[in-house]
Amino acid sequence: MRLRDARGWKTMRALHEAVIDLIQDRPLERLTIDNIVERARVSRATFYRHYSTKEQLVEEIGTDEIDRLLDIVLPCFSRSDPHASSLAVAKYVHENRRLWSVLLTGGAEGVMRRRFAHLAQTRGALMDKGNVAHLPLDLCAAWGMAGTVEILAWWLRQECPVSVDEVASYLERLTVRPALPEY
Secondary structure (H helix, E strand, O other): OOOOOOOOOHHHHHHHHHHHHHHHOOOOOOHHHHHHHHHHOOOOOHHHHOOOOOOHHHHHHHHHHHHHHHHHHHHHHOOOOOOHHHHHHHHHHHHHHHHHHHHHHOHHHHHHHHHHHHHHHHHOOOOHHHHHHHHHHHHHHHHHEEEEEEHHHHHHOOOOOOHHHHHHHHHHHHHHHHHOOOO
C-alpha cells in the first residue's frame, strides 16, 4: 500500500476495506466506483486521486494479498513440515475465499496471475539456496507458484466443496515436495 500521509493511508485503507466488503455480496463486474466510494465514505474525486479505475484498486489489493500468501507459501520450500505449511496456505485462502475467488478466477485473473508469478520469482530468489539445491532457484519458485495458483484457482471454481485438508495435500504433493531436496 502506498503511504503518502496519515490521511491518505486512512483513505486508501477505507477504499480497500470497501472493495473487500462489497465483493462479498456481488461480482467485481457489477461493482461500481459509486458503490465503493459510498461504502468507504469518500468522494469520487478522492477515489480518482488515488486510483484511475476500480481494477487498479483491486490490483493493489491483490498485490497485498499475494504478498501475504507468499509469506506463507515460500517457507513451504524450506521447512521440515511441508504439510503444515501447505495446510496454512489452504486455510488462509479458505478464510478469504471470496476475495481469492475474485483475484484468481474473476476479472482480475490474468493480471493477478502475472503479478503472483513476478513476485514469487523475485522473492523466491531470496530463498535459502541450500534447501532446493537440486533445482535452479528461479525454476523452483516459478513452478511452485504456478502450481499453487493453478491448484487454488481450481479449488475456488469447484461447485462441490473440496476440503481444506485435501487441498493442502494437493499443494504438498504437487508443488512443495517435488521442490524439496529429499523428494
